[in-house]
Amino acid sequence: MAAPSEFLQYIDDKADAFIQRLADAVGIPSISGDAKRRGDVIKMAKWLNDQLTALGVETKFVDLGKQELDGQILDLPPAVLGKIGSDAAKKTVLIYGHFDVQPALKSDGWNTDPFTLVVNKEDGQLVGRGSSDDKGPILGWLNVLQYHHENKRPLPVNIKFCFEGMEESGSEGLDELVERESKPGGYFEGVDCVCISDNYWLNDRTPCLTYGLRGLTYFKVTVTGPGRDLHSGVFGRTVHEPMTDLIHLMGRLVDPTGKILVPGVDEMVPPADEEEKAIYKALDYSIADVQSAAGGEVALSSDKVEVLMGRMRNPSLSLHGIEGAFSEPGAKTVIPAKVSGKFSIRLVPPQTPEAVDPLVITYLKSEFAKLNSKNTLIIDNLHGGKPWVADHKHWNFEAAKKATRAVYKQEPDLTREGGSIPVTLTFAESLGVNVLLLPMGRGDDGAHSTNEKLDRSNFIEGSKLLGTYLYELAAIAK
Numbered sequence: 422m423a424a425p426s427e428f429l430q431y432i433d434d435k436a437d438a439f440i441q442r443l444a445d446a447v448g449i450p451s452i453s454g455d456a457k458r459r460g461d462v463i464k465m466a467k468w469l470n471d472q473l474t475a476l477g478v479e480t481k482f483v484d485l486g487k488q489e490l491d492g493q494i495l496d497l498p499p500a501v502l503g504k505i506g507s508d509a510a511k512k513t514v515l516i517y518g519h520f521d522v523q524p525a526l527k528s529d530g531w532n533t534d535p536f537t538l539v540v541n542k543e544d545g546q547l548v549g550r551g552s553s554d555d556k557g558p559i560l561g562w563l564n565v566l567q568y569h570h571e572n573k574r575p576l577p578v579n580i581k582f583c584f585e586g587m588e589e590s591g592s593e594g595l596d597e598l599v600e601r602e603s604k605p606g607g608y609f610e611g612v613d614c615v616c617i618s619d620n621y622w623l624n625d626r627t628p629c630l631t632y633g634l635r636g637l638t639y640f641k642v643t644v645t646g647p648g649r650d651l652h653s654g655v656f657g658r659t660v661h662e663p664m665t666d667l668i669h670l671m672g673r674l675v676d677p678t679g680k681i682l683v684p685g686v687d688e689m690v691p692p693a694d695e696e697e698k699a700i701y702k703a704l705d706y707s708i709a710d711v712q713s714a715a716g717g718e719v720a721l722s723s724d725k726v727e728v729l730m731g732r733m734r735n736p737s738l739s740l741h742g743i744e745g746a747f748s749e750p751g752a753k754t755v756i757p758a759k760v761s762g763k764f765s766i767r768l769v770p771p772q773t774p775e776a777v778d779p780l781v782i783t784y785l786k787s788e789f790a791k792l793n794s795k796n797t798l799i800i801d802n803l804h805g806g807k808p809w810v811a812d813h814k815h816w817n818f819e820a821a822k823k824a825t826r827a828v829y830k831q832e833p834d835l836t837r838e839g840g841s842i843p844v845t846l847t848f849a850e851s852l853g854v855n856v857l858l859l860p861m862g863r864g865d866d867g868a869h870s871t872n873e874k875l876d877r878s879n880f881i882e883g884s885k886l887l888g889t890y891l892y893e894l895a896a897i898a899k
């Protein structure tokens with residue numbers, strides 16, 4: 422069943438109003454990882470709830486409990502659940518998205534205020550934190566709802582919504598909710614398939630459907646010893662310096678070619694055979710794409726297949742930062758008393774946090790022991806999630822393929838994503854249904870980075886895609 426042309430026209434006609442709504446959403450700095458912004462994440466939950474109810478969705482907030490962050494006990498932002506339609510003759514699709522964002526400061530290198538959406542008339546870019554990850558896609562669903570509500574048109578499928586405000590910080594509390602509500606009599610009872618729009622095309626020209634995500638395990642490694650910060654002229658070469666120990670440990674985790682040095686981690690993953698490599702070779706991707714998205718000529722290899730496998734089917738270990746280190750301008754001659762290094766490992770099947778974490782912990786302890794340092798090592802695992810791979814021949818993917826052809830007049834790439842959305846696997850396992858990732862944004866959107874953007878055409882055509890997918894779902898026999 423093709424989407425009505427009236428729907429497609431409506432999305433074009435309302436484009437400016439939809440962009441204004443995106444500006445309103447971006448204007449709420451809903452940073453889940455910053456204790457000071459927790460009120461804004463909750464404000465964003467309320468904003469989204471108001472939008473949904475105004476468009477005819479029956480909603481409810483679900484309290485997810487409390488969290489300890491930066492030494493404070495904070496309320497977790499509520500999940501926003503919704504449902505619209507209960508026609509037993511129609512399929513029921515569960516839509517997930519997240520309304521929290523990554524931190525962003527103008528001083529990180531943004532050209533404009535991250536929380537004021539800038540509409541660039543020349544190149545059509547909508548610049549602001551969350552424009553692509555994940556407020557734009559969430560609002561794409563609202564755009565679809567608005568057409569049906571305003572024009573009193575029935576939706577082609579029943580929809581259930583699950584929106585959370587902690588995705589960028591480990592989705593605390595969500596797995597329990599999903600597991601509970603997937604049981605008979607639960608909120609998600611009757612769901613036939615799941616759709617998540619929260620990742621990106623591989624490049625800036627070819628839409629894609631995504632059937633895999635990497636998992637994640639995130640560590641904080643603290644080295645402490647001195648009772649307070651010290652003068653390096655007085656204590657240099659006199660005491661064990663926490664930063665020296667930490668840098669040594671961090672330097673033993675991964676080599677400059679990306680090889681993970683923790684014994685057993687890379688080795689868990691079987692090498693790709695020629696048949697699998699052919700999948701990556703066929704994708705519309707080039708070294709120029711990765712370099713243009715990265716903003717520098719920094720690809721690890723000149724072989725496209727190697728680069729794609731590094732992102733899609735191999736694990737990676739990234740060093741993220743050091744808390745407690747001197748990082749201000751100037752030349753302070755300090756020996757920091759306590760420093761915490763942060764790193765994470767992206768996991769691929771068959772890796773799980775349960776299998777990888779002990780290897781990391783044992784290795785860090787043995788490397789630290791070799792230093793004969795009198796400092797203390799503390800290892801914390803902050804959060805984790807398993808990788809996920811789906812059947813891309815399922816009717817859920819078929820519907821999305823048809824929708825992509827209809828809207829973009831292109832065949833979508835089939836990709837595995839390098840990022841992580843831990844709840845995806847929980848949906849797949851708890852509900853026992855197929856999960857599809859249907860991205861709206863492009864590979865160069867700069868999610869998690871400075872000057873994050875969503876192209877106007879991706880927002881508008883992407884809204885058409887999401888609506889058309891619902892019509893194509895309705896047309897396919899289960």
Ligand SMILES: NCC(=O)N[C@@H](Cc1c[nH]cn1)C(=O)O
Nearest residue numbers: 554588589590591619840841842
């Ligand atoms: N768009 C999905 C995404 O960005 N997911 C995050 C999840 C995460 C986990 N810990 C912090 N963030 C990702 O980094 O992949």
Ligand SMILES: [Zn+2]
Nearest residue numbers: 519554555619
């Ligand atoms: Zn996201």
Ligand SMILES: [Zn+2]
Nearest residue numbers: 554589868869
């Ligand atoms: Zn993200």
